[in-house]
Amino acid sequence: MTDYFSSDFKLGILGGGQLGKMMLYETRKFDIQTLVLDPSPEAPSRISCDHFFQGDLMDYDTVLEFGRKADVLTFEIETVNVKALEKLEQEGKKVYPSSQTLKKIQDKGVQKQFYTENAIPTAAFKKFDSKKKLLESIQKGEIQMPFVWKSTTGGYDGKGVTVIKSEGALNELDESPCIAEDLIPFKNELAVIVARNPSGDLKTYPVVEMEFHPEANQVEYVICPARIDPSVAEKARKVAEKVSKAFEHVGLLAVEMFQTEDDQILVNEVAPRPHNSGHYSIEAGFTNQFEQQIRAILDLPLGNTDSKVGGVMVNLVGEEGYTGNVIYENIREIMKLKGVTPHIYGKKITRPFRKMGHVTIVNEDLAEARILAEIVKNTIRVTGSEKIN
Amino acid sequence: MTDYFSSDFKLGILGGGQLGKMMLYETRKFDIQTLVLDPSPEAPSRISCDHFFQGDLMDYDTVLEFGRKADVLTFEIETVNVKALEKLEQEGKKVYPSSQTLKKIQDKGVQKQFYTENAIPTAAFKKFDSKKKLLESIQKGEIQMPFVWKSTTGGYDGKGVTVIKSEGALNELDESPCIAEDLIPFKNELAVIVARNPSGDLKTYPVVEMEFHPEANQVEYVICPARIDPSVAEKARKVAEKVSKAFEHVGLLAVEMFQTEDDQILVNEVAPRPHNSGHYSIEAGFTNQFEQQIRAILDLPLGNTDSKVGGVMVNLVGEEGYTGNVIYENIREIMKLKGVTPHIYGKKITRPFRKMGHVTIVNEDLAEARILAEIVKNTIRVTGSEKIN
The missing domain is CATH 3.30.1490.20 (ATP-grasp fold, A domain)
Incomplete structure (x- = not known):
């Protein structure tokens, strides 16, 4: 077995956005060496990795050359050159999730067909x-x-x-x-994150609920656990498990689902990586999704997916009408509230609807967390140094 | 009020050991720029800070020059040049904890006299x-x-x-x-971490218990909350609060105390920074001690100091008889256990008794966490590539 901790082992990560950045907290905690490839010199992951490489994730040669430097390769974004991953696998490199899984997911037509072929319920x-x-x-x-x-x-x-x-x-x-x-009329949009390692060990996280704004068609809150009947939650976890196994997925797979009006579960789409719907786990879970991703792709024992407390996550997106240097207005106000933790991704420039961070609210009482989340949402503003129309 | 988040603000940290490293997870989470000074080019904090400077923490000019680059200055180790901190304060720099507090703590004779003068119970x-x-x-x-x-x-x-x-x-x-x-015969060694910001807001963490090995005179487990009578815990928190106020301390102050056989609380000594006795809070607390330190020294609202679950911490120290490149034996075994998180500090070379990491065990049931902690302690071994006598 490879020794990862404080060794010469190198994990390569394609993509250096906020998901990569949060994964790096965990590689640092385990003292695992990391290489990161991202096109932006200001990538949030640049600090905290051991070696940063600037380059195009869709360029065959760039990905191939980068991948050859790592012992195990993963990605935090799906838009990467799959042919290069295939070549690396042929050369004996471990790529998790695999190029085959990624190919099936990158193309939504192929993904849907895969569900049909594997008797996975979908619209x-x-x-x-x-x-x-x-x-x-x-x-x-x-x-x-x-x-x-x-x-x-x-x-x-x-x-x-x-x-x-x-x-x-x-x-x-x-x-x-x-x-x-x-177009499926649904009661709830749900998500389940599944962790699976190369040995085939599999664990599912609790079902989360995406609560939408009643007018704007935008997810406002991710709530864990989902406020649904336990039998529906159990069904959702089983479906998610089936999807992960069908893909022979290694790593985290976030499965987004609809709960229909007659309580059927239909798979909407999946993401083969840590996911926005799992951010709550940093504060609420026994094993946060980023640590779990590291455990899974390195074939370490998977951690407990239960929650310690209830959690609600609010995305911080750039407000309409602003760009330039980001300003987090009233962040002190929300930090006064119980169980509130802001996460600032480190993007210097804001743009309308750009994901700039998130806030987690945890509480023994989920209903109280939900109330505080609304206060957070209505208090903090992500504006910028320049006004635009 | 200064904007810290994604701004030009710079926090300077004297010392780049594991305490600094764990503090950097929090500055990264808030996207606060950091400068670190440490004598070792292999300091655990080197990665993850924005700018690393190699230099002697006891050298007046080095500390002065470094401090001038930062907007607020703090330290993660007490052995720093206090005269340079005084000079920086005279120049208008914010240094938290202050040079005055540090002077009183650096010298144990002065520290003990301070307790006597302030009617703080001590041996x-x-x-x-x-x-x-x-x-x-x-x-x-x-x-x-x-x-x-x-x-x-x-x-x-x-x-x-x-x-x-x-x-x-x-x-x-x-x-x-x-x-x-x-020499005081005592029932328990306890510790309380107090957080205080420049505005004077103050919060205490729950009382933790240091459980000693029955034969070797070494702390084996830090247990939160301490398994003591609530009235004794309340007394310990009050004493710790008094100590923090007496020092007019800003930041975290870890107050180590004895619970005597007749349930008196005597202050043993203090550490003006995040502390080993607070590591459990990363997994168990609503606000971990490192985030709290950042909140305190930047005069942000202090976070909730309650625990979500019970926590036990086990130090990972280098085993006698080994040096050379560190090897974490059986780390996979302990990662199979419920609620177990290893923290590897990133020191490449082990030495007998060197602090190489720690493991936290969290559980809704503290007694179960304590049982698992013993399994962890008896399973993981920190050895090295070279045998020594």
């Missing part, structure tokens, strides 16, 4: 190579509005996904390959 | 300028054996402290100024 869909084909299908009456349009690649943080309610809305769609998915 | 003692004066006093029959000999300066991790039971033991003592303290 009905049709796949199209181009916008033209989609329009033809609509004209033939094969697709009813409203439906959910998804670009098969490049979607992130709500980009590349649109609910199509009328013919007019079709004009604004990209030309890219896409899927058209049934 | 009776006599102060001597030299070993010669001590021996004269013994000859005059002013001091009875057994007593506790303490060097007034330079004591650390049990060094510079000896229980003198016979005349023969006197020969081995240093020539340095010293104190001779009554």
Whole structure:
């Protein structure tokens, strides 16, 4: 068995954003050497890794050369060059999650088809190579509005996904390959993070609930545990487990799901890495998701996924109308509240809706955490040094 | 009010050991820029700070020059040049804890006198300028054996402290100024960490218990909360609070105390910084001691000092008979246990009794955590690549 702790072993991480940064707290805690590749010289992960490399994550040679320096390779973002990962695996490098898993997830059409083939419940869909084909299908009456349009690649943080309610809305769609998915009326959006190591040990985190703003279609709070019936939670965990096993996934897999009006669980999509829906675990969980990711990809024993206390997470996104140097207004005010911890990602420049940080509120009483979360949400403001329209 | 988060503000930290390293997880979380000064190029804090400077912490010019680069200055070790801190304060620099507090703590004779002057309960003692004066006093029959000999300066991790039971033991003592303290029979050794910010807000952490090995005179476990009567715990917190206020301390103050056989609380000594007895708070506390230190010295609101769960901490020290590159034997075994988190400090070379890391065990049931802690203690071994006698 490899010795990781205070040894010459090197973990390579593709991507140096906030997820990588938070993972580095854990590699530092275990004194595991890290290499990070990111295109930005101001990547949040730059400080805290052992060696930082600036480069394009989609460039074959850059990823190959970087990967060869590491003993085990992982990623904190899906948009990386998969061909280079395949080549590295052929050369005997351990890449977790594997290039095969990533390929299936990167393309939403392939991902959906994978669910169908593996009898994993998901909303009905049709796949199209181009916008033209989609329009033809609509004209033939094969697709009813409203439906959910998804670009098969490049979607992130709500980009590349649109609910199509009328013919007019079709004009604004990209030309890219896409899927058209049934619009499912749902009670709740849920997520479960599954950890699995190369030995096949598997653990699921508690089900979390994404609470949406009643008007804006935006996740406002991630709540752990989800305020749902235990039998539904159990079903969601089982589905998530099935997804992880089907992918033979190694590392963390965040499975986003819908709880339908008749309490069915449908898989929406997955992320093969630590996820926004697991940030609460830093303060609330026995083993936070970033430590768990390190344990999983290094084939160490998986940690306890239970929570110590209830947790609610609020994203800090740049306010509309501001850019320039970020300003965290009223952060002192929220720090007075019980069980409130701000996490500032270290991006110097704010932009409307840019993820700049998050705040976790923990409490023995989840209802109280939820009340405090609303105060946090209404108090802190992420503005900037420049006003824009 | 200064903006610390993602701003140009710079926090300077004197010392780059494990305490500084763990403090840096928190400055990174808040995106606060840091400068670190340490004599070792392999200091555990080197990675994760924004700017690392190599230099002697006891050298006036080095500390002065370093301190001028920072907006607020703190330290994670007491053996720093106080004259340079005084000069920096005269120049208007904020130094927390202050040079005045540090001066009173660095010299154990001054520290003990301070307790007496401030009516803080402590064991009776006599102060001597030299070993010669001590021996004269013994000859005059002013001091009875057994007593506790303490060097007034330079004591650390049990060094510079000896229980003198016979005349023969006197020969081995240093020539340095010293104190001779009554040997107090005690039930428990306790500690309370007090956080106080420049605005005077003050919070105490729960009382922890240092459990000693029945034969070797070594702390084996730090247990939070201490398994003592609540009225004694309340008394200990009050005494610790009084000590912090008397020092007009800013930042964390770890107050080590004896619970005597008749349940009196006597202050043993203090450390003006995060402390080994507070490591449990990383996993068990609502606000870990390192985040609290940052909040305190930057005059931010202090966080909740309560615990989420019970916690037991085990120090990982280098085993006798080994040096060279450190090896953490059986670390996988302990990682299988519930609620177990190893912290590896990142020192490459082990030496007998060198502090190489610690392990925290958290559990809703403190008794179960204590049982697991014993398994951890008996399983993990810190050895090295070279055998020595």
